[in-house]
Structure formats: C-alpha cells, structure tokens
Amino acid sequence: MLGRSRSVRLFSVSGIRVGVDVSWFIVLFLMIYLLSGPFRASLHSSDTVAYLTTVVSVLALFGSIIVHELGHAVAARRRGVGVERIDLYLFGGLTLMDREPQTPGEDFTIAIAGPLATAVVILVCVAADLSLVGPQRLLDAIELQSNIQITPALLALSWLIPVNVLLLVFNLLPAFPLDGGRIVRAAVWRATGERRRGAAAAARLGQALALALGGFGLYLLLAAGSFSGLYLAGLAWILYSEARASLARAAFTERVDGVRVQDIMDSEPVTISSELPASRALEEYFWRYRWPWFAVVEPDGRFAGIVAEADVQRAVDAGEGWVLVASLAGDERSGRIRVESPITALIGSEPLRRRGAVMAVDAEGKLRGVVTVEQLRRALTGAIGA
Numbered sequence: 001m002l003g004r005s006r007s008v009r010l011f012s013v014s015g016i017r018v019g020v021d022v023s024w025f026i027v028l029f030l031m032i033y034l035l036s037g038p039f040r041a042s043l044h045s046s047d048t049v050a051y052l053t054t055v056v057s058v059l060a061l062f063g064s065i066i067v068h069e070l071g072h073a074v075a076a077r078r079r080g081v082g083v084e085r086i087d088l089y090l091f092g093g094l095t096l097m098d099r100e101p102q103t104p105g106e107d108f109t110i111a112i113a114g115p116l117a118t119a120v121v122i123l124v125c126v127a128a129d130l131s132l133v134g135p136q137r138l139l140d141a142i143e144l145q146s147n148i149q150i151t152p153a154l155l156a157l158s159w160l161i162p163v164n165v166l167l168l169v170f171n172l173l174p175a176f177p178l179d180g181g182r183i184v185r186a187a188v189w190r191a192t193g194e195r196r197r198g199a200a201a202a203a204r205l206g207q208a209l210a211l212a213l214g215g216f217g218l219y220l221l222l223a224a225g226s227f228s229g230l231y232l233a234g235l236a237w238i239l240y241s242e243a244r245a246s247l248a249r250a251a252f253t254e255r256v257d258g259v260r261v262q263d264i265m266d267s268e269p270v271t272i273s274s275e276l277p278a279s280r281a282l283e284e285y286f287w288r289y290r291w292p293w294f295a296v297v298e299p300d301g302r303f304a305g306i307v308a309e310a311d312v313q314r315a316v317d318a319g320e321g322w323v324l325v326a327s328l329a330g331d332e333r334s335g336r337i338r339v340e341s342p343i344t345a346l347i348g349s350e351p352l353r354r355r356g357a358v359m360a361v362d363a364e365g366k367l368r369g370v371v372t373v374e375q376l377r378r379a380l381t382g383a384i385g386a
Contacts, residue, residue: 071117206243265369279321
C-alpha cells in the first residue's frame, strides 16, 4: 500500500525504514489496557506476568503486521519498484513505494505477497502451538479451555492465531484499498486491458464495504457503547476516503491516457561520460552548469547512475581527481523509468520529489531523456485544462 510521509523511525530492514505514526501509540496502549484483564484471568498469575504477557503479545501482533508489509516490499523490489519505508499507524500498516504497479501481473504479485506473508506467520504460530499441546488439543488451546494449562507462551500464541486469521480474511476482502481490492483491480485490469477500469471497480467495492463497516460500527457504538464500534467507524472513514481518492485518480488517468514519458521528457539532457575523471567532471560540468548532480552514461549510452557534486568534490579534495566518474555514481535504479511508461507512473514518484527529475531509459537501459517536476506539472496542468 502506498504510504504516508510522517513517522517515528524504529529500525531498518535491508535498507527499508520501518517507522510508526504517532497514532500507533494510541492503539498500542489501548490494546495493552484492554487485554491485561482477560490475560490475567486466563493465566491465573501475578499482575506482572499478565502485564508482560500482554505487552509481548501486542508487540508480536504489530510485528506480524510488519511482516505483512515486508511481504509487499520484497515483492515490489523484485518487480523493480523502489520501496522507501514501512509505517504502522492507527489502522494498520502502509508500504511507501516510489511508483504504482505498471502491469496487472506486477499489481497482483505485490498485492498477494502481504497476505501470503501473514499466512506464513499463522502457520508458524500454529506449529509452535502444536509443539506445546499436540494436534489433539490445538483447538482447545486456541479457545483457552480449562482442560489446558495456560502458560504465557501458549496464551500469546493462542491469541495471535485467530487475530492474524481475522486480519488475513479482512485484508482479502475484495475492496480497495485492501489487498483483496488490489487483486480485484489487477484481475479487471488484466481482463479489460485498462487499469482505470480495474481501479474504478475496486474503488466502488471499497466504498460499499466502508459504508457497511461504518454502519455496523455505529450500531455497536450506539447500541452497546463499544469501543470497537468507534474503531470500526474510524476505519470505515479511512477506507471510504481512500476508495473515493482512487476513483478520482481513475477519472484523472482517463484524461491523460495515451500520454507517455517520452512525450514530455527532455530528449537531449546534459550527461557525463562514465570514463571521465572526477577533476574534469568538476570543472567541465559542475562548475560550468552549476547543477548539483548529473546522469552518468556508459560509452554505449546505457544509464550508469547519478553522480553528485559533493562526491566528486570529495574525491578531488582527497587528491583522487583521476578517479573515474563511474566509480562515484550511485546506481539509482528506483530513479529511472521506461520511456513508454504513462506519465501517471510519475505521480507520487519519490525520486522525482526528492531530486526533481527522473531518468527515462529504453528497454536496453540506454538513457533517452530526463523528466523534471516542471515538465510533469505542465503536462498535468494541460490535461486538466483540456
């Protein structure tokens, strides 16, 4: 799922930043507070043991959500989609990718990877439960029957299994922005050949689910004064907003349909040869053009990466002006896009936002042009005014 921009960093996994929105702490403390009592009753132990078991169980749940999002992230990277971070927030987790999927297969693969990761988490928990109580008493353990000696480990596992099953089923509901909705989008996209139709179908299903979920949440809130009702109503509002935004994007996509990256790019950008020494690159390019970075190309025209003035200057200051630019260039695979891609693939591009430009390459990886934020803005403004 595409994500938000503000979060508190927790850690990084394979270069992917994992963080939490401040709203996550609200759910964390509420879940610990609400579960402490039932956990204490099930364990028949001290308050300290019950509290620690609750904390570990809730953190394990959020850990399983991170695993879910990492499933999306790994699948996206394997498909050439850059992933910057994963954020946990009030209603779940989000994976921030640098672009939207560009084919139905890519869309489906990324969407299904999260539920598959959750399924693995469930299987691991079931296997651990089986090792503790055996196959004959697994269901009794999950239901916390009195004929089972409940230990902290067994309680945590027996709670995590049904909660993760519930999350898996919910995520697979065929409604955008849930994973099931993205699978629907990919299926309709594949059947019709038009992404906007898939997006529209999934978004309408998302709105219907949000209305049903919101109605049920309000019922629980008014009839029983349940906190769950308030939570469901809030979740429904988020789902409806995301689905409505997806419909708006689908309508906009229809207006710019047919406009490709190659139609708006600068087809003659200034580039630096990969075989140029750092000292000459500094004098002939950075000091001359006063630009903080340049695209680097191989002798055959293939895009070799981006070289920054700071890196070149550092090499020269260290007496290594003879070093070739190729060795100073970053790969920047996420900062490139195919020339035949629709310009909608640039909307929300993290490299475009960060650097102000994206490299346009052909099927062989040769640099054919550069697209800047200003060029994209003019193209989109023209489409809106048309």
